[in-house]
Amino acid sequence: MVTNQQQVKFYEDMVRVMLWEQRAMRLMQEGKVLAGYHSGRGQEAIPVGAITPLRDSDCIMYAHRGFGYTIQKGMSMVDMFADLMANVGGSTGGLGAGIPHFADPKLGILGQGGTLGTCFPIAAGAGFSAKYRGTDEVTICFFGDGTSNRGTFHEALNVASIWKLPVIWICENNRYAVSVPSEKSTAGRIVDRAIGYGIPGRSVDGMDVVSVYEEVTEAIDRARSGEGPTLIEAECYRFRGHHEGDPQVYREDGEIDEWRRRDPIESHRQRLIDNEVAAAEQLDGLQAQMASEVELAAQEAENFPMPGPERVFQGV
Amino acid sequence: MVTNQQQVKFYEDMVRVMLWEQRAMRLMQEGKVLAGYHSGRGQEAIPVGAITPLRDSDCIMYAHRGFGYTIQKGMSMVDMFADLMANVGGSTGGLGAGIPHFADPKLGILGQGGTLGTCFPIAAGAGFSAKYRGTDEVTICFFGDGTSNRGTFHEALNVASIWKLPVIWICENNRYAVSVPSEKSTAGRIVDRAIGYGIPGRSVDGMDVVSVYEEVTEAIDRARSGEGPTLIEAECYRFRGHHEGDPQVYREDGEIDEWRRRDPIESHRQRLIDNEVAAAEQLDGLQAQMASEVELAAQEAENFPMPGPERVFQGV
Amino acid sequence: MSDDSNAPLNVRTFSQAISDALDEELARDDSVFIWGEDIGTYGGIYGATGGLFEKHGPERVIDTPISETFIVGGGLGAALTGLRPVVELQSGGYFGIAMDELYNKVARWRYMHGGKFTVPMVVRLPEGAKGAGQEHDVSPEALFLSAFGAEIVIPSTPADAKGLLKSAIRDDRPVLFFEHAVLYATSGPIPPGDHLVPIGVADIKRPGSDVTVIAWSRMVIEALKAAEELDSEGIDIEVVDPRGLRPLDKDTIFESVEKTGRVVIAHEAPKTGGAGGEVAAIIAEEMIECLEAPIVRVASKDVTLPQSRHLQQYVLPQAAQIVDAVRSIS
Amino acid sequence: MSDDSNAPLNVRTFSQAISDALDEELARDDSVFIWGEDIGTYGGIYGATGGLFEKHGPERVIDTPISETFIVGGGLGAALTGLRPVVELQSGGYFGIAMDELYNKVARWRYMHGGKFTVPMVVRLPEGAKGAGQEHDVSPEALFLSAFGAEIVIPSTPADAKGLLKSAIRDDRPVLFFEHAVLYATSGPIPPGDHLVPIGVADIKRPGSDVTVIAWSRMVIEALKAAEELDSEGIDIEVVDPRGLRPLDKDTIFESVEKTGRVVIAHEAPKTGGAGGEVAAIIAEEMIECLEAPIVRVASKDVTLPQSRHLQQYVLPQAAQIVDAVRSIS
Numbered sequence A, B: 001m002v003t004n005q006q007q008v009k010f011y012e013d014m015v016r017v018m019l020w021e022q023r024a025m026r027l028m029q030e031g032k033v034l035a036g037y038h039s040g041r042g043q044e045a046i047p048v049g050a051i052t053p054l055r056d057s058d059c060i061m062y063a064h065r066g067f068g069y070t071i072q073k074g075m076s077m078v079d080m081f082a083d084l085m086a087n088v089g090g091s092t093g094g095l096g097a098g099i100p101h102f103a104d105p106k107l108g109i110l111g112q113g114g115t116l117g118t119c120f121p122i123a124a125g126a127g128f129s130a131k132y133r134g135t136d137e138v139t140i141c142f143f144g145d146g147t148s149n150r151g152t153f154h155e156a157l158n159v160a161s162i163w164k165l166p167v168i169w170i171c172e173n174n175r176y177a178v179s180v181p182s183e184k185s186t187a188g189r190i191v192d193r194a195i196g197y198g199i200p201g202r203s204v205d206g207m208d209v210v211s212v213y214e215e216v217t218e219a220i221d222r223a224r225s226g227e228g229p230t231l232i233e234a235e236c237y238r239f240r241g242h243h244e245g246d247p248q249v250y251r252e253d254g255e256i257d258e259w260r261r262r263d264p265i266e267s268h269r270q271r272l273i274d275n276e277v278a279a280a281e282q283l284d285g286l287q288a289q290m291a292s293e294v295e296l297a298a299q300e301a302e303n304f305p306m307p308g309p310e311r312v313f314q315g316v
Numbered sequence C, D: 001m002s003d004d005s006n007a008p009l010n011v012r013t014f015s016q017a018i019s020d021a022l023d024e025e026l027a028r029d030d031s032v033f034i035w036g037e038d039i040g041t042y043g044g045i046y047g048a049t050g051g052l053f054e055k056h057g058p059e060r061v062i063d064t065p066i067s068e069t070f071i072v073g074g075g076l077g078a079a080l081t082g083l084r085p086v087v088e089l090q091s092g093g094y095f096g097i098a099m100d101e102l103y104n105k106v107a108r109w110r111y112m113h114g115g116k117f118t119v120p121m122v123v124r125l126p127e128g129a130k131g132a133g134q135e136h137d138v139s140p141e142a143l144f145l146s147a148f149g150a151e152i153v154i155p156s157t158p159a160d161a162k163g164l165l166k167s168a169i170r171d172d173r174p175v176l177f178f179e180h181a182v183l184y185a186t187s188g189p190i191p192p193g194d195h196l197v198p199i200g201v202a203d204i205k206r207p208g209s210d211v212t213v214i215a216w217s218r219m220v221i222e223a224l225k226a227a228e229e230l231d232s233e234g235i236d237i238e239v240v241d242p243r244g245l246r247p248l249d250k251d252t253i254f255e256s257v258e259k260t261g262r263v264v265i266a267h268e269a270p271k272t273g274g275a276g277g278e279v280a281a282i283i284a285e286e287m288i289e290c291l292e293a294p295i296v297r298v299a300s301k302d303v304t305l306p307q308s309r310h311l312q313q314y315v316l317p318q319a320a321q322i323v324d325a326v327r328s329i330s
Ligand SMILES: Cc1ncc(C[n+]2csc(CCOP(=O)(O)OP(=O)(O)O)c2C)c(N)n1
Pocket: A038, A064, A065, A114, A115, A116, A117, A143, A144, A145, A146, A147, A148, A172, A174, A176, A177, A178, A242, C037, C066, C068, C090, C094, C097
């Protein structure tokens, strides 16, 4: 059972993720970030719900859809803003922007691959490592429905299964890979691919942070106790374009409105109020608090200078 | 129902495949073939049973396990012997030997990839082509249990399924990939991977030519009538080493004897006799006839000269 | 421009030139089809397949899953069975995912199988720095120098893009066709009609007498800018655009080197491991007696391209580096 | 041999040298493990991991499925989380399958993520012509010249194999370690004890004064054979073995070129696209004033290596081609 405190925390965390993104987009509009961006609006419940049960020593391989993953795993919001602006305050010391390769080894943030599907073997390797080192650390690998069609999915899920590696495979099925609808590119149900590898497959409502949290918590327990990997398919929807600037010609009529009614943040808020877990004022207060946290982080990040040419030859 | 004539033909064809291989090994022993070889002894029922229902215009992507595939698809045995000896009589005009890349576009023999798993996307592409060109041609893709763990398997099966391509995926599960037992490298059941792609998956006794033939015939019918691909897992066993010279340290005690009792050629022969489909003498006669066919082919192939240095720059 | 046609010219962007070529070839030959990620309703992320889905239909303009080994390997299967696939990797940076298919299969299938097949297939690879990150902003053409069955074609102008792509589609050999993403928005005149540019023929983009600058892709534009600046200093460079690496038009290159005795090679890929090394080595092997100065390579710095556009300015070669290089040997 | 140790030498094959190095490093450091296809009970198809499974157990000597993207990518995941993987591709010819992992990930992960990680990982790639077919018998080292984060190491003797592999395992950078399959059976003396050879230091395998022959891998053996023949004609060649391509020991190469003024570069990969081009270009750029003759490259013919051993003789470079090349510029 999820405590009331945790329920409220979910709200706070999802709001933080949403506001961070909004602020990041303002930086883009102001021309301070010269890079493409893949909004995570609408999918906040998944990183927040899935990463909440992780420890610092657990690992994630994150996806390109928003920045909930790294925020929720505890990365400094200042670092991340600075990464986007590519100044020396960033976790990459001024190297990153675009589809940034944020990372923090101490927080188990192993990074991201710009060629989709990179994540699968690396996550399996991290899972192997946890087991080899005799720890009960787990690794979560996040990926989209489109990404699940890369061959690396197959190679990694097979190995993780046969070696019972502590990896949780979380597919965010938001129904599209850029413009291509999942049902036109992906045979069968993604969650059913678990059957072929003899591992548990779970389908979960990715718009509901509590469901995500509960399902992932179970999977983590299995992984920690040596029972191996789980494949989770979280049904969801992205509210914005694939990237900022996407003309979105491919959506079906009304589709987006239907999904917007299931906004993970709004609906969780409503549930908190309906169940009298929190009052609207309390939640508004949290939201305001998050907004100023985010604002402060952005301002702090803007103060760092841009790196000089020598940066190019560091950390090769 | 399989006619008596076809039953006898199966015997003839499997014997041909076995004898061709025996003769090829003699060429190796005589030092006339300078190349590794992966014996197909014990697995003859699969290429023979699966390829029998194909037409000339149907395609195959074949595997490295013996030469039943190309023989059964109608390639000249002379050409093949000559390919092994790398003389100008070969289908590759003196280029091939080793894991030879025999091919014959007119017979739909599309070739083989030396990096295992090459076959999957190419077969899917050939299936696409048949459909695009408005034909009812089908493609069979043969591969081993070990090969099924390549990422290309996943990419190709997914596409073939979603586009309903006329491809029959035939896994020869002979329990080993070189030294690694299938249960140590392959999670779940290979045939169950069909579930994840929403296509029919069939398990078949790969030591029984009739079962293979029947199952593949059904799959071909589905493919020709536009119902898409089928994944077939044929349980089998190789009687010789992975390659000639393999010390075979990895087999379990007694395992091989148990499987030898199910020799696809011997057991089919016994069934023909038991069911009074053919008399032992008739089958012996066929065997002798095959032996002389094969012998003639080998001798003819030996007569060709080796290519000169100019061959190297032809057909680039 | 080496085209000798005198008919009126049509100004098109590089990206339109690509889609015009595809459109015309799709219309001309039923066995031509195209597939890739988001090339259908979306029209390709660079717009290079815009309108083709609507015009030629979903059977011939096909969105694939994110499955690069299939995009390339499946194309090969289709090419071996009578079709003429033109497949797109959404970024040339994905070459590594399909490297076995590209290098070992598409390029080699014909030879490996004794020359029995033709492989009339084109792989389109958008390349070059465009702000999409380390893994995307690459120019990997040099990695295919040893993939002998495949031709390597790299246009630098809309006219070349159209004419070379049409030739590539009609070619019975596999062609790796590199399109610099920054060039998509550039525009230029295109000769009317069935405009074909032969593969393997270099183009002198600017005749000159003092220094030979061998440049391709985006660096041709930079070389032409450099030429203007150098001209004002009285240095007259010849800009040779090989328009690809295989077949490599050695004749045109050698002729120019013979004339000038001085060579600069410019490409966007990093210097080490870039194709400039191969070109320099050929000259050092076959033309050394003509050389009056070291062969200078202008290229990206030897690092993975940083994600940051700010830092990219310190890595990517521009006209200024060509100017410096030319000055250093003049 | 540049080793200065005076202790008694132990004669081992190249393949034993590899397994000795692995054995010692597995024993020395718990975080070292090895995986690959058939490296366990089978001991590796070239015997280079023989006995290690029995000695170090199934937790540290691990048979993988036929999943090359996992072999490399999974190794990276382990390297990022505290381990020191030594992974084997059963043939270097499978590089293309894991090219994205090798080129874009293993080599670049550290830099892409701002230098936050170390990637202490070794990828062993058996390479070279050995009669296993076009796709297997390749020497793809040149394709990694632009994969900047990764070191490229290529031993030619058992002593170098052992000493370089041990150094590679202790190195915090990723190392691509190429082992020519024909060398596995060669034998030679190995210094006793904890024999380490530094990465990035060339070795003069034979001093000489007339012509510099830069050769690596199997071609070192051929160059030494050529040296004997040329010696009888009064031509004294210097055989420089760079023992890898990154870091490239330019100092040793330049010193030799300065002395001789004549250069032959010999490698087994085909000439076009081989790393000889890069080495030649460096010399043509930085040392041209020292050159008294064209830089000649000795390499395989520019084709995919035929499957037939009979035809391979027309393609692969041997001592005779080095002799010819040296004569042509002497
Ligand atoms: C291997 C590879 N192919 C293609 C791309 C280009 N690309 C970036 S995001 C994307 C769509 C991904 O879809 P999905 O996995 O469903 O994630 P989503 O964007 O929907 O969150 C594509 C095709 C890439 N980055 N890597």
